[in-house]
Amino acid sequence: MLNTTNGPQNVDPNPHRHIATTRIYDEDMAYEDEEPEILAVLPATGWAAAVGEELVALVAFVALDDGRMHGVAVGENGRIALTEDVEKLPAFSGYVQTNNDKENQ
Numbered sequence: 617m618l619n620t621t622n623g624p625q626n627v628d629p630n631p632h633r634h635i636a637t638t639r640i641y642d643e644d645m646a647y648e649d650e651e652p653e654i655l656a657v658l659p660a661t662g663w664a665a666a667v668g669e670e671l672v673a674l675v676a677f678v679a680l681d682d683g684r685m686h687g688v689a690v691g692e693n694g695r696i697a698l699t700e701d702v703e704k705l706p707a708f709s710g711y712v713q714t715n716n717d718k719e720n721q
Contacts, residue, residue, distance in 0.1 A: 652680040654698060660687060662715025668707035671714065687711060 618627045660674035665687050674687040678698050686701040702708060 652682040652684065655679045655681050657698060662713055663687065664712050664714050665689060665702040665705070666709045666712050667702070667705050668709075671712060672702065672705075673714075674702065674711075 617624045619625075656679040658677045658679065660677050663674045663677075664671035665674060672689045674689055675696055676688045676698070677685055678688055679685050686703055688696060688698055688700060689702050690696055691700060
């Protein structure tokens with residue numbers, strides 16, 4: 617049985633043609649010309665980015681719809697831009713959890 621706009625219809629078990637569904641248009645398409653969208657903004661309390669010899673405090677982690685996640689710090693102008701990835705800084709080497717250090721408590 618196949619549900620159509622005219623109601624349920626019997627379908628030949630060995631059809632000589634293919635039935636085109638919306639899957640050929642929607643499900644397998646990848647939108648390569650669009651930037652990833654922000655899914656969630658998570659607090660980054662106790663985390664910093666190691667940039668060269670210094671630690672840059674993070675204000676948030678941003679989760680994107682393509683599965684990536686990046687840290688965000690306060691910019692030079694005092695603004696927080698959620699699209700500015702600290703991993704793109706020239707001397708970035710990783711993330712460090714600072715709330716376990718006794719010096720930073």
